[in-house]
Amino acid sequence: MELTPxxxxxxxxYQGLGLTDAEYQLIxxxxxxxxxxYTEIGLYSGMWSEHCSYKNSKPVLKKFWTKAKQVVExxxxxxxxxxxxxxxxxxxxAESHNHPSAVEPFQGATTGVGGILRDIFSMGARxxxxxxxxxxNEPKTAHDKYLINQIVDGIAAYGNCIGVPTVGGDTAFDAxxxxxxxxxxxxVGLMDLxxxxxxxxxxxxxxxxxxxxxxxxxxxxxxxFASAQFDSKxxxxxxxxxxxxxxxxxxxxxxCLDVIYKHQDALVGIQDMGAxxxxxxxAEMASKAGSGxxxxxDLVPQREANMTAFELMLSESQERMLLCIKSGSENEILDLFxxxxxxxxxxxxxxxxxxxxxxxxxxxxxxxxxxxxxxxAPVYHREKTVPEHILQQAAIxxxxxxxxPTQILRQMLQQLTIASKKMIYETYDTxxxxxxxxxxxxxxxxxxxxxxxxxxxxxxxxxxxxxxxDPYVGGEMAVAEAARNIVATGGVPLGITDCLNFGNPTKxxxxxxxxxxxxxxxxxxxxxxxxxxxxxxSLNNEFNDVAIYPTPMVGMVGLIKGLNQITTQDFKxxxxxxxxxxRTGNDFNGTEIQKLLTGKIGGKLFPFNLDEEQxxxxxxxxxxxxxxxxSAHDISExxxxxxxxxxxxxxxxxxxxxxxxxxxxxxxxxxGRFLISVKPENKLGxxxxxxxxxxxxxxxxxxxxxxxAATDGEFKLALSEAKRLWEGALACSLK
Amino acid sequence: MKFAxxxxxxSNCEMDLVYxxxxxVKEQAELVPSTATDLSDYSAVLLPGGFSYGDYLRxxxxxxxxxIMSAVKRxxxxxxxxxxxxxxxQILTEARLxxxxxxxxxxxxxxxxxxxxxxxxNQTMFTTDYQTQQxxxxxxxxxxxxxxxxxxxLAELRKNNQIIFTYQNNPNGSVADIxxxxxxxxxxxxxxxHPERAVEAILGSTSGRELFxxxxxxxxxxxxxxx
Numbered sequence: 037m038e039l040t041p042x043x044x045x046x047x048x049x050y051q052g053l054g055l056t057d058a059e060y061q062l063i064x065x066x067x068x069x070x071x072x073x074y075t076e077i078g079l080y081s082g083m084w085s086e087h088c089s090y091k092n093s094k095p096v097l098k099k100f101w102t103k104a105k106q107v108v109e110x111x112x113x114x115x116x117x118x119x120x121x122x123x124x125x126x127x128x129x130a131e132s133h134n135h136p137s138a139v140e141p142f143q144g145a146t147t148g149v150g151g152i153l154r155d156i157f158s159m160g161a162r163x164x165x166x167x168x169x170x171x172x173n174e175p176k177t178a179h180d181k182y183l184i185n186q187i188v189d190g191i192a193a194y195g196n197c198i199g200v201p202t203v204g205g206d207t208a209f210d211a212x213x214x215x216x217x218x219x220x221x222x223x224v225g226l227m228d229l230x231x232x233x234x235x236x237x238x239x240x241x242x243x244x245x246x247x248x249x250x251x252x253x254x255x256x257x258x259x260x261f262a263s264a265q266f267d268s269k270x271x272x273x274x275x276x277x278x279x280x281x282x283x284x285x286x287x288x289x290x291x292c293l294d295v296i297y298k299h300q301d302a303l304v305g306i307q308d309m310g311a312x313x314x315x316x317x318x319a320e321m322a323s324k325a326g327s328g329x330x331x332x333x334d335l336v337p338q339r340e341a342n343m344t345a346f347e348l349m350l351s352e353s354q355e356r357m358l359l360c361i362k363s364g365s366e367n368e369i370l371d372l373f374x375x376x377x378x379x380x381x382x383x384x385x386x387x388x389x390x391x392x393x394x395x396x397x398x399x400x401x402x403x404x405x406x407x408x409x410x411x412x413a414p415v416y417h418r419e420k421t422v423p424e425h426i427l428q429q430a431a432i433x434x435x436x437x438x439x440x441p442t443q444i445l446r447q448m449l450q451q452l453t454i455a456s457k458k459m460i461y462e463t464y465d466t467x468x469x470x471x472x473x474x475x476x477x478x479x480x481x482x483x484x485x486x487x488x489x490x491x492x493x494x495x496x497x498x499x500x501x502x503x504x505x506d507p508y509v510g511g512e513m514a515v516a517e518a519a520r521n522i523v524a525t526g527g528v529p530l531g532i533t534d535c536l537n538f539g540n541p542t543k544x545x546x547x548x549x550x551x552x553x554x555x556x557x558x559x560x561x562x563x564x565x566x567x568x569x570x571x572x573x574s575l576n577n578e579f580n581d582v583a584i585y586p587t588p589m590v591g592m593v594g595l596i597k598g599l600n601q602i603t604t605q606d607f608k609x610x611x612x613x614x615x616x617x618x619r620t621g622n623d624f625n626g627t628e629i630q631k632l633l634t635g636k637i638g639g640k641l642f643p644f645n646l647d648e649e650q651x652x653x654x655x656x657x658x659x660x661x662x663x664x665x666x667s668a669h670d671i672s673e674x675x676x677x678x679x680x681x682x683x684x685x686x687x688x689x690x691x692x693x694x695x696x697x698x699x700x701x702x703x704x705x706x707x708g709r710f711l712i713s714v715k716p717e718n719k720l721g722x723x724x725x726x727x728x729x730x731x732x733x734x735x736x737x738x739x740x741x742x743x744x745a746a747t748d749g750e751f752k753l754a755l756s757e758a759k760r761l762w763e764g765a766l767a768c769s770l771k
Numbered sequence: 772m773k774f775a776x777x778x779x780x781x782s783n784c785e786m787d788l789v790y791x792x793x794x795x796v797k798e799q800a801e802l803v804p805s806t807a808t809d810l811s812d813y814s815a816v817l818l819p820g821g822f823s824y825g826d827y828l829r830x831x832x833x834x835x836x837x838x839i840m841s842a843v844k845r846x847x848x849x850x851x852x853x854x855x856x857x858x859x860x861q862i863l864t865e866a867r868l869x870x871x872x873x874x875x876x877x878x879x880x881x882x883x884x885x886x887x888x889x890x891x892x893n894q895t896m897f898t899t900d901y902q903t904q905q906x907x908x909x910x911x912x913x914x915x916x917x918x919x920x921x922x923x924x925l926a927e928l929r930k931n932n933q934i935i936f937t938y939q940n941n942p943n944g945s946v947a948d949i950x951x952x953x954x955x956x957x958x959x960x961x962x963x964x965h966p967e968r969a970v971e972a973i974l975g976s977t978s979g980r981e982l983f984x985x986x987x988x989x990x991x992x993x994x995x996x997x998x
Contacts, residue, residue, distance in 0.1 A: 472974065
């Protein structure tokens with residue numbers, strides 16, 4: 037039995053739906069000037085959740101830099117669009133599915149993939165690549181391993197089936213993610229700019245068509261769930277997780293692209309039913325167009341009997357899309373969907389005025405101003421204070437005492453964040469669509485644009501440890517590392533998407549992290565000319581009051597203008613010269629070596645200079661364009677020695693190197709550095725171009741040995757052993 | 772010559788085949804929906820990889836009931852070439868055009884990687900441009916690629932030279948390292964590896980080219996062509 041409006045008020049039922057007393061007051065006194073019905077309070081609960089309204093993050097998100105010459109469509113629609121020339125655009129966005137994956141890892145991950153795909157194809161773009169940015173606990177318990185295996189299986193199950201290659205991403209492990217694993221999925225799509233679509237419902241009398249899976253009781257009010265914080269009782273929250281069906285999604289995708297490409301005259305607008313399902317897609321389409329809308333819920337295809345209006349509107353059943361179709365063209369579109377074997381129905385119309393009206397069993401169950409749902413959620417300007425742990429951090433850098441360099445290298449190669457992720461990505465179809473030129477395991481993945489000489493480089497990056505120590509500088513570094521990965525493959529950075537994974541914004545020290553990180557990212561985006569074109573916010577990633585490290589995942593795409601400019605990280609042949617480009621400092625706070633030697637991270641984050649980073653990246657791009665580079669590898673977690681080992685592994689080539697650095701400095705994580713190899717005939721040209729920024733270390737060898745002499749010791753390890761440790765660590769830890 | 776590439780709901784490698792044939796092999800390829808019933812315009816029929824009908828029930832089990840499959844059976848009975856790749860192989864075994872079945876990979880995970888294969892029979896319409904015992908590299912990408920048949924069938928496959936490709940390092944638990952088999956007549960080939968993913972050096976291997984060139988040459992030589 038549904039509660040009466042009076043009972044909702046008396047029992048404060050709305051609180052359980054995530055609405056505050058003040059928000060409820062706003063609805064009753066200002067917006068409706070009456071008590072909302074049970075269905076109406078459900079609509080507000082979904083639409084005013086953080087996931088849909090960004091009520092806590094909006095003031096922060098406004099700080100992002102979103103306008104640049106290459107941007108065709110910025111944040112606001114399903115995903116942003118960047119012009120890559122030849123009348124083609126790329127569309128990309130990332131989405132988090134952290135909370136669902138924590139309670140039901142397999143389905144949480146699958147539906148994360150499904151949701152981001154719909155955002156991309158609803159823009160009129162065909163999805164061409166998926167990337168996954170994953171953060172897990174260091175696997176110790178059976179539950180840790182269950183989460184990791186199930187999340188990876190879920191991503192594989194969905195992406196493989198739908199035929200979009202999973203080409204890259206990043207995976208890191210830290211205890212901070214024990215109760216809040218992060219599952220961030222990025223999708224890149226390719227479109228003709230003439231096929232741009234908007235999620236709008238204009239034209240009085242035009243029809244609203246529902247297509248895809250029938251609506252069931254899965255994921256009811258999932259947006260509010262995803263926006264809430266977890267506690268020890270969260271195991272009971274499984275019912276809020278949706279179930280994915282990639283086969284239906286494949287049919288929905290092909291059918292919708294068919295409508296977009298071949299039935300432009302009939303199509304007014306199209307939008308994914310994602311978070312807050314039917315209400316968010318329909319209310320947003322009407323609100324953006326300045327229209328009213330009426331829906332007859334009896335016409336909504338239903339999978340279960342006796343669903344209430346509340347359930348129908350807030351279900352997050354997957355694989356559903358909403359279209360606005362011109363009056364008179366309904367049958368053309370319904371017939372098309374029927375040919376694809378899909379369920380579709382006209383469920384409403386665009387109306388005059390600005391009301392959003394729902395009828396169910398012949399009664400009006402909701403009648404509210406459409407903008408009150410879509411745009412009127414209160415915006416909160418949260419307080420920020422510097423976290424205690426930052427105020428108290430030691431100013432000096434950690435100083436690693438490396439007594440046995442080779443032994444430490446062995447251990448470092450087995451640190452899970454460093455170790456090979458092959459056992460994960462080998463379960464993903466990385467090649468379907470036959471455009472994948474650089475597969476997972478390199479700095480950035482490279483996907484060619486068929487029938488052109490161009491390719492796209494794409495990557496996801498962020499190191500939460502850096503942000504924990506300094507969210508502003510860590511935010512800069514996240515963007516810088518992404519750009520470095522793009523540049524290493526020969527690409528010019530074009531833009532970014534993000535998933536802002538943070539703690540509780542109502543706690544000033546956690547809000548500080550969000551606000552500072554966004555400002556740092558913005559500063560970096562301006563330097564690298566990478567505007568933010570889309571993104572997603574995942575707040576309240578805390579468990580029993582402890583937040584995760586601030587982890588703003590950066591997904592970056594770059595353009596490679598000629599296929600001959602594509603560079604990989606593998607050393608290519610013996611006798612090539614090996615250089616480190618960029619200055620190496622004594623930068624150890626927040627690093628993998630600090631974690632390895634002390635079991636924790638701490639102290640003031642090492643300094644970072646954005647302009648210096650950009651200068652080095654531009655030099656690398658110039659060297660690439662002049663054909664001087666044989667291999668290029670970003671130097672990041674684990675430092676120079678790890679980069680050297682990784683560059684050896686691809687083609688099983690060794691190195692004989694010597695350096696004026698200390699063994700400890702080989703583990704420093706100073707930003708703005710590349711490991712480069714250069715053919716003998718290009719040595720002079722490369723050195724002239726790079727000047728003092730490149731330091732010659734030695735040569736690639738045919739001997740199966742990694743040999744590096746530092747000032748205070750040497751690393752000497754058989755390549756076969758190094759590779760065995762590096763490749764085996766993850767599988768071993770998941771047994 | 773003109774290839775038919777059959778697209779079932781849930782197929783996802785059909786365009787990869789079309790591009791391989793048109794852009795690299797330089798022949799014609801057309802998508803044919805699974806609801807079609809006539810293949811008489813084509814010189815060869817290809818069943819692509821993917822997840823037809825979501826692999827629900829069993830890989831290939833629902834696809835083999837699609838209207839097009841009667842036409843595929845007639846086409847095969849006429850001695851014309853039919854090639855099933857990955858999910859296409861699964862459909863061919865479900866349709867009993869090839870013996871045996873494809874089960875879940877031994878280690879139960881999906882596997883995507885470049886695999887070393889041995890061409891064990893270069894006398895079929897699909898393999899004449901390879902050397903016998905030649906090692907080639909083709910990508911695999913499957914969850915249900917573990918080929919199984921009973922010992923009697925295996926003995927028959929061996930006796931009739933129906934084992935066309937074997938894995939050098941068995942990735943999925945297949946009986947006798949089998950990666951691809953033909954029917955007794957040699958005009959129907961099923962294989963788990965993807966030759967269409969290996970026709971351009973920039974994508975990592977060109978070992979698949981000879982399969983398509985063998986097919987084109989054989990069709991022309993045998994006068995099976997419909998231009």
